[in-house]
Amino acid sequence: MTVDRRRFLQLTGGAALATGLAACTGTGGGETASQNAKTLRLFTYEDNATIELLRTQVKTFDAQNGTTTTVDSLPGSGAAVYPDKLRTELLGGKGPDVWRIWGGQIGAPFVKAKQAMDLSAYYSKFGWDAKLNQAAVAGMTFDGVKGGLPFIALGIGGWYRKAAFTKAGISKPPSSYGELEEANAKLVASGVTPLGTGGKYGWHVMRLFEYLLEVSAGPELHDKLLTGDESWDRPEVVTAFTNFKKWQDQKWMPTGAVGLDPADVELWYVQGKSAYTITGPWTEAQGIQSGGKKSADFGVFAFPTGHEPARHSGFVEGYMINAKSGNPDMSAALLDFLIKPETQKALKITASVVAGAEPDQATLPLSYEWAQGPGQQPFYTIQDQAFPKKEADQYFAVQSDVLQGKTNPAQAAKKMQDVVKAWKK
Amino acid sequence: MTRARTRHGGLVAWAFAAPALLVYFTFLVYPALSSLWFSFTDWDGLSPGYNVVGLQNYASMVDDPVVVRAALNNLIWAVVTVVVPVVLGLVLAVLLNGKVRGKPLLRLVFYTPAVLPLVSVASIWGWLYNPEYGAINAFLRSAGLDGLAQPWLGQDSTALGATMVAAIWLRVGFPMLLYLAALQGINPDLYEAATVDGAGRWQQFWHITMPGLRPAHYVVIALSVIDSFKVFDLIYAMTYGGPGTATQVMGTWMYFNVFQYNQAGYGTAIAVVITVVAIAVSIPYVRSQTREHAA
Numbered sequence: 001m002t003v004d005r006r007r008f009l010q011l012t013g014g015a016a017l018a019t020g021l022a023a024c025t026g027t028g029g030g031e032t033a034s035q036n037a038k039t040l041r042l043f044t045y046e047d048n049a050t051i052e053l054l055r056t057q058v059k060t061f062d063a064q065n066g067t068t069t070t071v072d073s074l075p076g077s078g079a080a081v082y083p084d085k086l087r088t089e090l091l092g093g094k095g096p097d098v099w100r101i102w103g104g105q106i107g108a109p110f111v112k113a114k115q116a117m118d119l120s121a122y123y124s125k126f127g128w129d130a131k132l133n134q135a136a137v138a139g140m141t142f143d144g145v146k147g148g149l150p151f152i153a154l155g156i157g158g159w160y161r162k163a164a165f166t167k168a169g170i171s172k173p174p175s176s177y178g179e180l181e182e183a184n185a186k187l188v189a190s191g192v193t194p195l196g197t198g199g200k201y202g203w204h205v206m207r208l209f210e211y212l213l214e215v216s217a218g219p220e221l222h223d224k225l226l227t228g229d230e231s232w233d234r235p236e237v238v239t240a241f242t243n244f245k246k247w248q249d250q251k252w253m254p255t256g257a258v259g260l261d262p263a264d265v266e267l268w269y270v271q272g273k274s275a276y277t278i279t280g281p282w283t284e285a286q287g288i289q290s291g292g293k294k295s296a297d298f299g300v301f302a303f304p305t306g307h308e309p310a311r312h313s314g315f316v317e318g319y320m321i322n323a324k325s326g327n328p329d330m331s332a333a334l335l336d337f338l339i340k341p342e343t344q345k346a347l348k349i350t351a352s353v354v355a356g357a358e359p360d361q362a363t364l365p366l367s368y369e370w371a372q373g374p375g376q377q378p379f380y381t382i383q384d385q386a387f388p389k390k391e392a393d394q395y396f397a398v399q400s401d402v403l404q405g406k407t408n409p410a411q412a413a414k415k416m417q418d419v420v421k422a423w424k425k
Numbered sequence: 426m427t428r429a430r431t432r433h434g435g436l437v438a439w440a441f442a443a444p445a446l447l448v449y450f451t452f453l454v455y456p457a458l459s460s461l462w463f464s465f466t467d468w469d470g471l472s473p474g475y476n477v478v479g480l481q482n483y484a485s486m487v488d489d490p491v492v493v494r495a496a497l498n499n500l501i502w503a504v505v506t507v508v509v510p511v512v513l514g515l516v517l518a519v520l521l522n523g524k525v526r527g528k529p530l531l532r533l534v535f536y537t538p539a540v541l542p543l544v545s546v547a548s549i550w551g552w553l554y555n556p557e558y559g560a561i562n563a564f565l566r567s568a569g570l571d572g573l574a575q576p577w578l579g580q581d582s583t584a585l586g587a588t589m590v591a592a593i594w595l596r597v598g599f600p601m602l603l604y605l606a607a608l609q610g611i612n613p614d615l616y617e618a619a620t621v622d623g624a625g626r627w628q629q630f631w632h633i634t635m636p637g638l639r640p641a642h643y644v645v646i647a648l649s650v651i652d653s654f655k656v657f658d659l660i661y662a663m664t665y666g667g668p669g670t671a672t673q674v675m676g677t678w679m680y681f682n683v684f685q686y687n688q689a690g691y692g693t694a695i696a697v698v699i700t701v702v703a704i705a706v707s708i709p710y711v712r713s714q715t716r717e718h719a720a
Binding site for chain 1: 469470471472473551554555556557558575576577578579580581584664665667668669670671681684685686687688
């Protein structure tokens with residue numbers, strides 16, 4: 001057979017085009033996640049302390065249902081990194097059948113893009129509404145679409161080392177913002193940094209600012225600010241930024257906190273390098289106990305706001321099902337299994353939204369104390385979930401400028417109004 | 426007869442090249458063209474659909490203050506992380522090319538950072554720069570220079586410089602190794618003759634060493650420049666583009682837009698600009714290499 005150059009180029013070109021188009025189809029997300037009805041994949045961000053607990057429970061589910069479920073985890077990645085990895089997997093056409101995700105503006109894009117399935121039918125089938133805290137369900141509902149199944153509603157509080165407080169002459173956790181400032185001054189005088197926090201990726205320093213905003217603005221105004229229904233260019237916001245700067249100037253948080261990795265700094269209170277941190281109940285198992293320390297040497301308190309209701313920052317986490325899953329029914333069955341009270345207890349979930357799955361007082365006394373006390377109070381949406389990522393990053397940039405003295409509090413309030421106004425437009 | 430042979434020879438050449446071309450088109454040309462296409466759309470990076478918006482993404486870049494900042498940071502980064510490592514690499518190569526005790530060990534020491542994973546480098550320097558417990562501030566304080574102790578990565582004024590120091594530490598070994606290899610190729614008789622003629626060491630360096638290293642200069646500088654425009658990982662791991670947006674470069678800003686802000690169309694427009702700049706910068710290098718081979 002005679003092949004001339006034109007014919008050769010046609011053949012090779014055709015092959016290249018075919019391969020290219022095949023690649024195009026592959027990366028376009030046209031495939032289902034699990035074509036095999038008995039195979040599932042769960043993607044999560046459990047850390048080393050809890051991933052085996054999850055794997056054990058998933059094996060139980062597999063044994064009961066004849067399935068084979070692969071559990072992949074991206075430990076310690078946080079809300080700044082994990083969603084990127086998930087998005088890449090989904091776009092690659094090999095996304096997991098089920099994934100864990102935060103609520104609010106972090107989970108919303110996956111539902112909006114229809115990558116996550118509308119779970120309304122499964123809510124009805126399994127009666128999830130009756131089993132779960134409705135506020136948490138609302139946190140996984142996006143524009144009326146029940147895109148996720150919540151299982152955790154985590155509240156953020158002050159976790160402290162008792163020895164640091166005792167050394168500074170502080171007999172009990174502060175009950176007002178004024179007392180908190182006094183406690184900070186005493187801690188600095190005793191030679192310890194009061195608040196261990198870091199602002200790399202933005203979100204931990206944000207936890208301080210959102211608290212200060214709750215103090216100065218109060219619950220109603222705070223909520224309206226987050227939804228853009230009130231202008232940020234107002235005295236209450238200026239006060240919050242002023243206090244924020246004060247915390248840096250008075251050395252109530254580490255020097256250069258905005259550049260520190262929160263994953264490192266959060267555990268400073270356990271290691272004796274700071275007196276307290278702002279975090280959630282997971283720190284008891286993952287920070288205190290995994291560090292070989294006793295819960296009895298630590299304490300937890302709700303940051304005093306001076307308002308009723310006494311709210312704290314919080315967020316919801318849950319699971320979503322891939323809209324392209326080859327086996328949505330079995331994926332939903334897996335979720336139903338995971339939110340059973342006995343499964344939640346076996347997973348040592350410290351802030352479950354499932355009725356009957358409260359933390360165990362004997363093994364997690366501080367988490368239990370939080371759940372029975374401040375955990376019963378309503379919470380305001382943590383701000384990296386309240387805003388889309390782009391706006392949240394702009395928000396963090398404003399906070400960073402304030403701490404560095406590049407922007408004064410009044411200018412910061414105006415800038416934030418510009419950010420929110422552009423977002424709402 | 427000759428034409429037929431040529432035609433046949435051409436087909437064989439194409440046949441041998443076909444597998445490589447297939448890979449090239451599938452994994453480079455096709456994705457690159459796809460990216461170019463997406464840069465004219467408003468695709469969010471997740472949804473199946475999108476709208477064509479023409480040049481809007483490119484026009485938006487002009488009004489984006491972070492793009493301006495990132496481009497400036499890229500320029501600063503390119504100048505500093507090319508000039509300093511190349512000069513230091515050259516100095517080290519010349520020194521290590523002479524009679525130095527422990528030469529193999531020193532070569533190893535200076536080159537080791539270049540083989541470390543970038544994330545490890547970022548972690549090492551992150552710890553060194555820690556404002557409370559880092560070795561740099563601890564050293565400054567112990568030397569009575571408390572005023573110089575800074576939150577190196579936590580303030581706009583020092584964050585970019587601090588990451589560039591890590592990049593310089595990382596990159597010195599590469600030019601050093603290339604220059605060392607090139608120095609071996611310079612005829613030692615030239616130095617002997619120059620010494621006999623009364624030339625000093627400085628004169629020998631300028632009139633024998635530097636001209637002898639000319640081909641190496643091309644390679645080192647061109648590759649360093651291209652590398653500097655592609656900077657992403659060190660910035661991502663050390664500062665995440667912060668504080669605020671102080672250390673954003675075009676690569677990280679592209680990543681943020683594509684993967685975090687659901688603005689894949691805009692992000693790919695940034696990627697296209699980075700690619701065009703990198704190609705423009707690499708043209709002199711490619712031309713010089715082509716000329717060399719042709720000669």
